[in-house]
Amino acid sequence: VGQDEAADVDAGRFLRMDFRFHAMVVQVTQGLFKPIPISAPPLPGNPATPAKVALGKMLYFEPRLSESHSISCNSCHMIGMGGVDLQETSLGHRWQHGGRNAPTVYNAVFDVAQFWDGRAKDLEQQAGGPLVNPVEMGTTETHVVEQLKGIPGYAGAFAKAYPGESDPITLDNVRKAIAVFEATLITPHAPFDRYLTGNDKALDATQKEGLALFINKGCVACHKGVNIGGGMYAPFGVVERPGADILPPGDKGRFAVTKTVSDEYVFRVPSLRNITLTAPYFHTGKVWDLRQAIAIMGSSQLGAKLTDDEARKIEVFLGALTGDQPIVTLPILPPSVTTTPRPKP
Ligand code: HEM
Ligand code: HEM
Numbered sequence: 001v002g003q004d005e006a007a008d009v010d011a012g013r014f015l016r017m018d019f020r021f022h023a024m025v026v027q028v029t030q031g032l033f034k035p036i037p038i039s040a041p042p043l044p045g046n047p048a049t050p051a052k053v054a055l056g057k058m059l060y061f062e063p064r065l066s067e068s069h070s071i072s073c074n075s076c077h078m079i080g081m082g083g084v085d086l087q088e089t090s091l092g093h094r095w096q097h098g099g100r101n102a103p104t105v106y107n108a109v110f111d112v113a114q115f116w117d118g119r120a121k122d123l124e125q126q127a128g129g130p131l132v133n134p135v136e137m138g139t140t141e142t143h144v145v146e147q148l149k150g151i152p153g154y155a156g157a158f159a160k161a162y163p164g165e166s167d168p169i170t171l172d173n174v175r176k177a178i179a180v181f182e183a184t185l186i187t188p189h190a191p192f193d194r195y196l197t198g199n200d201k202a203l204d205a206t207q208k209e210g211l212a213l214f215i216n217k218g219c220v221a222c223h224k225g226v227n228i229g230g231g232m233y234a235p236f237g238v239v240e241r242p243g244a245d246i247l248p249p250g251d252k253g254r255f256a257v258t259k260t261v262s263d264e265y266v267f268r269v270p271s272l273r274n275i276t277l278t279a280p281y282f283h284t285g286k287v288w289d290l291r292q293a294i295a296i297m298g299s300s301q302l303g304a305k306l307t308d309d310e311a312r313k314i315e316v317f318l319g320a321l322t323g324d325q326p327i328v329t330l331p332i333l334p335p336s337v338t339t340t341p342r343p344k345p
Contacts, residue, residue: 029211056179067139240299
């Protein structure tokens with residue numbers, strides 16, 4: 001055979017090997033991660049109906065749920081912007097800053113529990129929190145109900161969402177409706193999901209190298225499953241505690257929930273889906289550069305000093321975790337009338 005043909009034979013062998021290698025890699029990868037489903041998952045005890053999802057969307061965008069009538073869920077978890085607010089810590093009631101960075105609501109439905117410390121067991125339980133948090137929406141549970149009852153247009157929307165209930169405007173029903181709406185905020189079809197479901201070309205060569213590093217360096221020990229995270233708790237600083245600028249001593253994370261010493265500085269491992277859209281990073285929001293966040297993870301969680309090139313490749317791989325962003329049409333909210341409770345400063 002001539003030189004060209006020999007080269008062809010080699011290329012053919014290489015491609016076949018690459019194919020077998022690819023099949024193996026995909027098999028391993030499929031065991032570690034799962035694609036985002038294409039439709040909203042059902043919530044136990046809280047069946048979704050179109051009327052309930054529609055009501056949940058109204059409430060998500062409803063600024064009158066806040067004491068000042070100027071803050072809605074969407075103020076801190078902006079749809080169209082990764083489900084976050086792009087702040088280190090959110091600006092809430094009376095221009096106060098909260099203590100932690102706002103995580104995205106996208107795909108939150110797949111996480112084992114809600115909040116950085118997992119103090120709410122699911123979306124439904126979580127949704128009551130911000131309403132009454134003095135530095136978020138600053139209202140009270142009774143006022144939420146008074147406020148909604150004072151907006152005549154909500155009577156019909158709640159009646160449709162909760163047919164057969166005599167007094168459907170309750171805090172519980174507010175939470176349930178918001179939760180079913182949030183369950184629709186999922187981001188399927190990321191390049192990585194297409195790769196997981198068998199499309200080898202969905203990732204380019206650098207993304208594949210990044211994926212291999214992500215697995216081999218050990219990131220996957222914590223960031224795995226459908227959300228590439230969100231499934232477990234771990235100390236921030238397993239091997240080496242980051243400095244007080246990134247991990248200030250005051251916030252002991254999950255310790256506040258369990259009061260167990262071994263839970264000091266333990267946080268829920270965050271999802272890495274859509275991570276390139278959700279800077280700044282960590283519960284303190286102190287790190288704006290994703291590559292720097294990756295390098296910190298290397299040293300704090302794995303005791304590994306990643307080279308710039310390794311961190312860059314992992315960053316490129318993480319870019320393949322951005323899926324189709326939810327497209328949400330803004331709801332038309334029912335108007336206030338003269339008797340509707342007014343905003344308080
Ligand atoms: C956490 C939804 C209002 C700031 C969360 C989480 C969800 C959520 C699902 C947990 C996400 C996760 O753990 O991955 C909502 C809903 C709201 C609302 C449905 C309206 C009822 C707000 C507002 C602000 C805010 C108005 C800002 C003023 C935050 C912050 C966290 C958080 C800082 C993290 C708190 C912690 O972990 O301790 N929110 N949110 N949220 N949200 Fe909201
Ligand atoms: C946070 C990536 C290894 C546990 C993060 C964040 C990124 C990341 C980008 C910030 C997410 C956000 O703010 O939304 C990586 C990479 C790793 C790695 C690339 C491998 C080099 C690990 C390991 C563990 C872990 C092995 C568990 C032992 C956590 C925890 C946080 C986190 C608990 C939250 C820290 C906090 O803000 O309190 N990771 N991670 N990570 N990761 Fe990792």
